[in-house]
Amino acid sequence: MRLGTLLGRCLSLGLLVLGALAVLLPFLWMISLAFKPQDEIFSATVQLLPSRIEWANFVKALTETDVPRYLFNGAVVVLGILVFQILFAVPCAYALAQRRFKGRTVIFALTLAALLVPxxxxxxxxxxxxxxxxxxxxYWALILPFVPTAFGIFLxxxxxxxxxxxxxxxARVDGLSETEIVWRIAFPLALPAATAFAIFSITAHWNDLFWPLIxxxxxxLATPPRGILYFRDEESGDDVGPLMAAAALITAPLVIAFLLAQRKFTQGLATGGLKG
Incomplete structure (x- = not known):
């Protein structure tokens, strides 16, 4: 019995490692290309580690196009979206969860239906x-379409x-208004859910290319994904080294943010649960 349990755990761990490698491989390859000199990028042999670190790729990424501006635009857009989403989603969610009124079930059903509409x-x-x-x-054109968030209200x-x-x-007996209850009691209690939602929201809109392109x-006003397009040239093609360096710079804030918030992220998902 113990041997079977040990084999099961080893199999599960092996599958998790393989899955993690499959997910991380494109990211690791991007980092590798960002530090490689030009002659090694198009080498016939596959080599993950560069023979020497080519910092010029990052210099070109920061000078040939306005990457700092794209990062600033991305921060303004994702934070603007997140602030307005929480501002509207939390009171709506509180009303659906803790208030009794006619049509509450119908409104919640419509919220769930909205999740199915891309x-x-x-x-x-x-x-x-x-x-x-x-x-x-x-900036308003990039922010306003995403302020109504069915997923945020549901979570x-x-x-x-x-x-x-x-x-x-x-709290009502103590004289607090409904607005004060939402922001002084409900929202602080829901901070783990807010952290989880913030990770989802920031990741989705930081990586969004479809709407900024339209x-x-x-x-x-270019956001980070759209800024990457300015590295493309119809005549000379892609300058792969600086392109991968810019992609690494644009990806880094998301990775850092997730590492800092991972505990509250998992806590928010676990406690948010599926309880009706």
Whole structure:
């Protein structure tokens, strides 16, 4: 019995390692190319470690195109989206989880249905509306479409549904308004869920190329994925070394953010759960 358990654990660990290598291999190859000199990038042999570190790739990445500007634009967009998403999602989730009113079940069902609708379906109507409003080629054009978040409402609702309603009743007895209850009691309790949601939101919108490519044409508003496109040249082709260096610089903030928040991220997913 112990031998079978040991073999099962070894098999599980082996599969996890293989899965991790499959996920990490493209990232490791990107890092390898970012530090390789040009002659080794197109070598016929596959070599993960470069013979020498080519810092010039990073210098070119930071000077040939405005990578710091793309990083700044990405930070403005993802943080703007996250702030407005939490500002609207938390009160909505609190109402669905802790308040009793007619149509609550229907509204929650519509929220779940909204999870099934991809953004690409609504992209054209949003684009036409923004064109009529004259806000294309602005930060608002990159932020506003993602403020309503069905996933955020669902995640926070599942978390807040597990909080005893007596806690909020006691706050009402103490004279707190519903708004004060949301931001002084409900939101601090939901910080693990907020961390998990923040990771999902920031990752999705930091890596988004579809909407920035449609909503903006100004290079000064380019987000990181769109900024990568400026390394492409129809005549000379891709300069792979600086391209991979720029990709590494753009990926690094997400990796660092996840490593710093991984404990609360897993806690938020675990406690957010599937409880109705």
């Amino acid at each position: 953004f690409h379906v609504t992209a054209i109507p949003i684009f036409l509306g923004f064109a009529q409003a004259g806000i294309l080629n602005t 926070f609702r599942q978390f807040l549904a597990q909080v005893p309603s007596e806690l909020f009743d006691a 909503a903006t044409t100004d290079p000064n």
